[in-house]
Amino acid sequence: GQNIDQPTEMTATEGAIVQINCTYQTSGFNGLFWYQQHAGEAPTFLSYNVLDGLEEKGRFSSFLSRSKGYSYLLLKELQMKDSASYLCAALDSNYQLIWGAGTKLIIKP
Protein backbone atom coordinates (compact mmCIF):
# COMPACT_ATOMS: atom_id res chain seq x y z
CA GLY A 1 0.00 0.00 0.00
CA GLN A 2 0.90 3.63 -0.13
CA ASN A 3 2.01 5.32 3.04
CA ILE A 4 3.48 8.57 4.27
CA ASP A 5 4.94 8.84 7.77
CA GLN A 6 5.84 12.01 9.61
CA PRO A 7 5.91 12.89 13.30
CA THR A 8 2.63 14.06 14.79
CA GLU A 9 4.02 16.97 16.73
CA MET A 10 7.30 18.77 17.34
CA THR A 11 8.31 21.62 19.61
CA ALA A 12 11.13 24.07 19.00
CA THR A 13 12.40 27.38 20.32
CA GLU A 14 12.19 30.72 18.55
CA GLY A 15 15.43 31.41 16.68
CA ALA A 16 16.45 27.75 16.58
CA ILE A 17 16.51 25.19 13.76
CA VAL A 18 14.08 22.29 13.36
CA GLN A 19 14.03 19.36 10.94
CA ILE A 20 10.77 17.61 10.09
CA ASN A 21 11.25 14.15 8.62
CA CYS A 22 9.01 12.31 6.19
CA THR A 23 9.27 8.78 4.84
CA TYR A 24 7.15 7.54 1.99
CA GLN A 25 6.14 4.37 0.21
CA THR A 26 4.23 4.88 -3.01
CA SER A 27 3.46 3.04 -6.22
CA GLY A 28 5.74 5.01 -8.47
CA PHE A 29 7.16 8.37 -7.53
CA ASN A 30 7.02 11.72 -9.27
CA GLY A 31 8.21 14.03 -6.56
CA LEU A 32 7.58 15.17 -3.01
CA PHE A 33 5.83 18.28 -1.77
CA TRP A 34 5.91 20.15 1.50
CA TYR A 35 3.01 22.41 2.45
CA GLN A 36 2.44 24.67 5.42
CA GLN A 37 -1.03 24.90 6.93
CA HIS A 38 -2.06 27.34 9.63
CA ALA A 39 -5.07 26.43 11.72
CA GLY A 40 -8.30 27.13 9.87
CA GLU A 41 -6.57 27.90 6.59
CA ALA A 42 -5.81 25.99 3.40
CA PRO A 43 -2.30 24.63 2.78
CA THR A 44 0.27 26.84 1.10
CA PHE A 45 3.01 25.48 -1.11
CA LEU A 46 6.53 25.42 0.32
CA SER A 47 8.65 23.14 -1.85
CA TYR A 48 8.75 20.40 -4.44
CA ASN A 49 11.66 17.96 -4.82
CA VAL A 50 11.97 15.40 -7.58
CA LEU A 51 15.75 14.96 -7.68
CA ASP A 52 17.98 13.85 -4.82
CA GLY A 53 19.56 16.59 -2.81
CA LEU A 54 18.91 19.74 -0.87
CA GLU A 55 16.99 22.73 -2.17
CA GLU A 56 17.21 25.94 -0.22
CA LYS A 57 14.62 28.67 -0.29
CA GLY A 58 15.26 31.38 2.26
CA ARG A 59 14.82 30.07 5.80
CA PHE A 60 13.30 26.84 4.51
CA SER A 61 15.17 23.96 2.87
CA SER A 62 13.91 20.61 1.65
CA PHE A 63 15.91 17.43 1.11
CA LEU A 64 15.08 14.29 -0.82
CA SER A 65 16.63 10.83 -1.02
CA ARG A 66 14.73 8.72 -3.53
CA SER A 67 16.69 5.56 -2.76
CA LYS A 68 15.73 5.82 0.91
CA GLY A 69 12.18 7.07 0.39
CA TYR A 70 13.01 9.94 2.70
CA SER A 71 12.62 13.68 2.81
CA TYR A 72 13.01 16.40 5.38
CA LEU A 73 12.00 20.01 5.73
CA LEU A 74 14.51 22.21 7.52
CA LEU A 75 13.38 25.46 9.08
CA LYS A 76 16.01 27.92 10.27
CA GLU A 77 15.81 31.02 12.45
CA LEU A 78 12.40 29.96 13.66
CA GLN A 79 9.78 32.63 14.14
CA MET A 80 6.56 32.44 16.10
CA LYS A 81 4.61 32.67 12.84
CA ASP A 82 6.16 29.34 11.79
CA SER A 83 3.85 27.61 14.26
CA ALA A 84 1.68 25.55 11.92
CA SER A 85 1.15 22.08 10.56
CA TYR A 86 3.60 20.91 7.91
CA LEU A 87 2.24 18.43 5.41
CA CYS A 88 4.40 16.04 3.42
CA ALA A 89 2.87 14.66 0.22
CA ALA A 90 4.29 12.33 -2.44
CA LEU A 91 3.18 12.30 -6.06
CA ASP A 92 2.59 8.74 -7.20
CA SER A 93 2.76 7.19 -10.67
CA ASN A 94 -0.77 8.44 -11.44
CA TYR A 95 0.22 11.96 -10.42
CA GLN A 96 -2.03 11.72 -7.37
CA LEU A 97 -0.83 13.30 -4.15
CA ILE A 98 -0.54 10.90 -1.23
CA TRP A 99 -0.72 12.93 1.96
CA GLY A 100 0.89 12.49 5.33
CA ALA A 101 -1.16 13.34 8.40
CA GLY A 102 0.91 16.45 9.03
CA THR A 103 3.36 17.53 11.71
CA LYS A 104 2.16 20.16 14.13
CA LEU A 105 5.08 22.45 14.92
CA ILE A 106 4.89 24.42 18.14
CA ILE A 107 7.31 27.33 18.54
CA LYS A 108 8.06 28.53 22.05
CA PRO A 109 9.60 31.91 22.91
Next chain:
Amino acid sequence: GAVVSQHPSRVICKSGTSVKIECRSLDFQATTMFWYRQFPKQSLMLMATSNEGSKATYEQGVEKDKFLINHASLTLSTLTVTSAHPEDSSFYICSARDLRGVKETQYFGPGTRLLVL
Protein backbone atom coordinates in the same frame (compact mmCIF):
# COMPACT_ATOMS: atom_id res chain seq x y z
CA GLY B 1 2.81 33.55 -8.41
CA ALA B 2 -0.09 31.32 -9.21
CA VAL B 3 -3.33 32.00 -7.39
CA VAL B 4 -6.34 29.80 -6.92
CA SER B 5 -9.54 31.29 -5.57
CA GLN B 6 -12.57 29.67 -3.99
CA HIS B 7 -16.03 31.04 -3.46
CA PRO B 8 -17.71 31.24 -1.06
CA SER B 9 -15.20 31.18 1.78
CA ARG B 10 -17.87 30.30 4.29
CA VAL B 11 -21.44 29.07 3.96
CA ILE B 12 -24.15 28.10 6.41
CA CYS B 13 -27.15 26.27 5.04
CA LYS B 14 -30.15 24.27 6.16
CA SER B 15 -30.23 20.52 5.95
CA GLY B 16 -31.59 19.33 2.60
CA THR B 17 -30.39 22.28 0.54
CA SER B 18 -27.65 22.24 -2.10
CA VAL B 19 -24.48 24.27 -1.98
CA LYS B 20 -22.20 25.11 -4.88
CA ILE B 21 -18.51 25.89 -4.37
CA GLU B 22 -16.42 27.44 -7.13
CA CYS B 23 -12.70 26.97 -7.65
CA ARG B 24 -10.84 29.20 -10.10
CA SER B 25 -7.25 29.29 -11.26
CA LEU B 26 -6.61 32.99 -11.74
CA ASP B 27 -3.43 33.19 -13.76
CA PHE B 28 -2.96 29.80 -15.35
CA GLN B 29 -5.01 27.16 -17.10
CA ALA B 30 -5.61 24.04 -15.09
CA THR B 31 -6.72 20.96 -16.96
CA THR B 32 -6.80 19.12 -13.65
CA MET B 33 -8.19 20.29 -10.34
CA PHE B 34 -8.63 18.34 -7.14
CA TRP B 35 -11.28 18.54 -4.43
CA TYR B 36 -10.41 17.73 -0.83
CA ARG B 37 -12.25 17.79 2.44
CA GLN B 38 -10.61 18.18 5.80
CA PHE B 39 -12.09 17.52 9.21
CA PRO B 40 -10.67 19.31 12.25
CA LYS B 41 -7.17 18.19 13.20
CA GLN B 42 -7.05 15.70 10.34
CA SER B 43 -5.15 15.63 7.09
CA LEU B 44 -6.59 16.33 3.68
CA MET B 45 -8.78 13.66 2.14
CA LEU B 46 -8.99 13.59 -1.63
CA MET B 47 -12.58 13.42 -2.79
CA ALA B 48 -12.25 13.59 -6.54
CA THR B 49 -10.10 14.59 -9.47
CA SER B 50 -11.71 17.04 -11.84
CA ASN B 51 -10.59 16.99 -15.47
CA GLU B 52 -11.61 19.70 -17.90
CA GLY B 53 -14.09 18.45 -20.45
CA SER B 54 -14.58 15.00 -18.95
CA LYS B 55 -16.20 13.32 -15.98
CA ALA B 56 -14.59 13.60 -12.60
CA THR B 57 -12.86 10.64 -11.03
CA TYR B 58 -14.14 9.96 -7.52
CA GLU B 59 -12.24 8.32 -4.70
CA GLN B 60 -13.62 5.20 -3.10
CA GLY B 61 -16.40 5.96 -0.66
CA VAL B 62 -17.27 9.36 -2.13
CA GLU B 63 -20.81 9.50 -3.56
CA LYS B 64 -20.69 11.03 -7.03
CA ASP B 65 -24.42 11.77 -7.01
CA LYS B 66 -24.06 13.71 -3.79
CA PHE B 67 -20.90 15.61 -4.66
CA LEU B 68 -21.39 16.84 -8.21
CA ILE B 69 -18.28 18.13 -9.95
CA ASN B 70 -18.21 20.15 -13.13
CA HIS B 71 -15.02 21.33 -14.85
CA ALA B 72 -16.45 23.22 -17.78
CA SER B 73 -13.47 25.45 -18.52
CA LEU B 74 -9.71 25.46 -18.04
CA THR B 75 -9.99 27.89 -15.14
CA LEU B 76 -13.14 26.81 -13.30
CA SER B 77 -14.27 23.72 -11.45
CA THR B 78 -17.38 23.57 -9.27
CA LEU B 79 -18.36 21.22 -6.48
CA THR B 80 -22.04 21.00 -5.59
CA VAL B 81 -23.00 19.34 -2.34
CA THR B 82 -26.55 18.14 -2.98
CA SER B 83 -29.10 17.63 -0.22
CA ALA B 84 -26.55 18.61 2.39
CA HIS B 85 -26.73 17.08 5.86
CA PRO B 86 -24.97 18.06 9.09
CA GLU B 87 -22.36 15.33 8.57
CA ASP B 88 -21.31 17.13 5.38
CA SER B 89 -20.10 20.05 7.47
CA SER B 90 -16.39 20.30 6.77
CA PHE B 91 -13.62 22.36 5.24
CA TYR B 92 -13.61 21.88 1.46
CA ILE B 93 -10.43 22.78 -0.38
CA CYS B 94 -9.63 22.71 -4.08
CA SER B 95 -6.25 22.63 -5.73
CA ALA B 96 -5.17 23.20 -9.30
CA ARG B 97 -2.35 21.46 -11.06
CA ASP B 98 0.16 23.84 -12.61
CA LEU B 99 2.16 22.27 -15.43
CA ARG B 100 3.71 25.42 -16.84
CA GLY B 101 7.16 25.09 -15.36
CA VAL B 102 9.74 22.33 -15.35
CA LYS B 103 8.33 21.08 -12.08
CA GLU B 104 4.72 20.23 -11.53
CA THR B 105 3.10 22.15 -8.71
CA GLN B 106 -0.29 22.14 -7.10
CA TYR B 107 -1.70 25.33 -5.65
CA PHE B 108 -4.54 25.33 -3.17
CA GLY B 109 -7.51 27.60 -2.92
CA PRO B 110 -8.22 29.25 0.45
CA GLY B 111 -10.92 26.70 1.27
CA THR B 112 -14.66 26.85 1.93
CA ARG B 113 -16.01 26.19 5.38
CA LEU B 114 -19.44 24.55 5.14
CA LEU B 115 -21.77 24.33 8.10
CA VAL B 116 -25.03 22.46 7.63
CA LEU B 117 -27.64 23.07 10.30
